Amino acid sequence: MKLSVEISKYPLAEDYIGPIKGFIEQLNQYPDIRVITNTMSTQIFGDYDEVMQALQSCIKASFAQYGKVVFVCKFIHGDLQP
Numbered sequence: 001m002k003l004s005v006e007i008s009k010y011p012l013a014e015d016y017i018g019p020i021k022g023f024i025e026q027l028n029q030y031p032d033i034r035v036i037t038n039t040m041s042t043q044i045f046g047d048y049d050e051v052m053q054a055l056q057s058c059i060k061a062s063f064a065q066y067g068k069v070v071f072v073c074k075f076i077h078g079d080l081q082p
Helices: 017-027 048-066
Strands: 002-011 034-037 042-047 069-077
Touching: 002 017, 002 048, 017 034, 017 042, 017 048, 042 048, 048 069
Parallel strands: none
Antiparallel strands: 002 042, 002 069, 034 042
């Protein structure tokens, strides 16, 4: 099953760019998912299990490293990549 996710990260800190870039870099370490970024969000596409595994790992690491962070996600069944 394929999955598309749109995710936005909002670090609750003055230095917010570094944590956002770090999160995107971590996602890009997963070769079996496609990551597309723009100024408003990051879009992730791939197999359901692989996308969810990557998100679980990267979100957990982000909480551990940066503390309070807000993630806003939209999960869509299917592969909707442009």
